Amino acid sequence: QVQLVESGGGLVQPGGSLRLSCAASGSIGSIYVMAWYRQAPGKQRELVASITDGDGTNYADSVKGRFTISRDNAKKTGSLQMNSLKPEDTAVYYCTLRRSRIGPLYWGRGTQVTVSS
Numbered sequence: 001q002v003q004l005v006e007s008g009g010g011l012v013q014p015g016g017s018l019r020l021s022c023a024a025s026g027s028i029g030s031i032y033v034m035a036w037y038r039q040a041p042g043k044q045r046e047l048v049a050s051i052t053d054g055d056g057t058n059y060a061d062s063v064k065g066r067f068t069i070s071r072d073n074a075k076k077t078g079s080l081q082m083n084s085l086k087p088e089d090t091a092v093y094y095c096t097l098r099r100s101r102i103g104p105l106y107w108g109r110g111t112q113v114t115v116s117s
Contacts (some may be wrong), residue, residue: 002026002106006095009111016085018113022078022095033098034071034078038091038113048093049080062088085115 008020020036035050049059049069057069066085071078078095095108 002028002097002099004095004097004106004108006093006108006111009093009113011114011116012085013117014086014115016115017081017083018085020080020082020093020095020111020113022080022097022108024076024078024097028076028097028099030099031071031073031076031097032100032103034069035096036069036078036080037094037096038089039094040091043091045094051078082113085113087115089113090115 003025005023006020008018010018012018032053033050036048037045038048039045047060048063049057049067051057051069051071059067066083068081082089090113092110092112094110097106
C-alpha cells in the first residue's frame with residue numbers, strides 16, 4: 001500500500017553534514033507519524049527522530065541538537081538533516097511512516113551513512 005525510498009546516504013568526514021530524504025508513494029492520504037531509525041553492526045536498532053501529524057518532534061539524546069527532522073506534507077516527503085556528524089552515527093538509516101494511530105508501520109529499505117576520516 002505504501003512504499004518508502006530513502007536517499008542521501010554516503011561517506012562523510014567527522015564534523016560534516018548529510019541530509020537524508022524519504023519519498024513516500026502509494027495509497028497515502030495523511031501521515032500520523034514519520035520516524036527515522038538506525039542500526040549499526042552489532043548494535044540494536046534505535047529510534048533517531050520522529051515527527052507527528054502536529055509537527056511535534058522527538059529526538060534521541062545522542063542526536064539532539066545535531067539532527068533535525070522535517071516533512072513536506074504536499075510532496076509527501078520527509079528529511080533528516082544531520083550536522084556535526086560523529087563516527088558513532090555510522091549506521092543504516094531507515095525511514096518509517098504510520099498513516100494512523102492504529103495502522104501499520106511502513107519501512108523503507110534503508111540507506112547507509114558512514115562517518116569516517
